[in-house]
Amino acid sequence: MAEEQSGWSYISDVVHQDTPDNRDKAYSKMAPVYDLKMSDVGSVGNQNLIKVGYEFVNNSESSLMLDIAAGTGWTAEHFREAGYVGQMDAIEMNAAMLDIAIAKGLYRKTQCQEVSDQSPLPVADETYDIVTATGAFLDNHLPQGCIPYILKALKLGGLFLFNCRKTEYNEVYHNELMRMLEKMTSEKRMILVKKEETDLFQMNCNEPGKPTKAIVYVFRKL
Template sequence: MAHEEVGWSYVNDVVYQNNPKDRNEAYSRMAPVYDVQMKNVGSVGNRGLVKVAFHLVKNDETSQMLDVAAGTGWTAEHFRDSGYVGQIDGIEMNAAMLDIARKRGLYRKTFCQEVVDDSPLPVADSTYDVAIAAGAFLENHLPQGCIPHILRALKPGGLLIFNCRITEKNSKYQMILRDLLALLVSENTIELVTEEKIDFYQSSCKEDGKPMKAFAFVYRKL
């Protein structure tokens, strides 16, 4: 079996779970081989998101970043490799994934908690200059309604940076997400800084047999 076929079997196992319990168990199974399998399928969405946003981020030793749905720490690692020198905290619902992230030595502190739409994050309001979520805004992962909770964790002027895959399966989810973002813009809660289309997976994905794209978003809290 080709490397990318092996990788997709792991990716699909977590993406297509229908409830939090099964999803968490799937991530626990995948955690020991997550980084390898992401490379097998040509996962570049994290790196692409950092490339879009890095020049916009406050980057000094006082800067504070929250990595939402941190996984094994890929996004934080890309920020460090790009030269980010501030503090990074991570929040991740899966203990096995978070354990790997902690061992990378990238985070000041971490929180093992699911990010939901009806409970606040385990951090103080107006703490962070940047909040980033790579690869997590999709069905049965981060709910669209968690965005106000993430925004509360940001300082005024702080950046919310995330991507959202472009697939038929994710189209309804993305429509609801965009409606919420438009509402927040109309209420002068946030403003759009940039939106770009980026590569997400470089190998052929399950839904249409083509390399997957994603939208990369950067919003500023007003």
């Protein structure tokens, strides 16, 4: 019998793929066991994102959230557990992951599509009160240049809530992300509301040998 693949092994597979096609295949392989494997390695990125940013969320039945790189819907599930009563839409590039999220009945609308730094999101401008992304700001996932398009999708005063891994592997990517965030704030297109370092995984990660950290960012569109 083949040895069961560990959660860290699955995570390494999807994080370190060098092409979009290989990344998509890795996520399709992980999709059926994603929720279980993420629990096994102590994933708390979604919960901590909400702990940091939920106080700023417009929580009403008319509120509309866009969950980018939605995966199997973990972020949306935790928003519901926190008491969020608004509607949610999702964009996710991997069909197998999105199918699982759809089956959970979390979203009003979903789209299976890559988020690019070359074209707008497949939504109308100034549609959303909240845009969120958990665990997706890293190499070969969300490009830093997608942030101007995310801002276009937000209403004035809307909330942009996301996290980014704080690891040696992700350092170059994170530095470039910081430059993009600073550019958007210097142009007065958004303002930083809160920034906090949190755990991404509670269990010791295979790579650094200690719990993986992430920075949670909360911005408001101006």
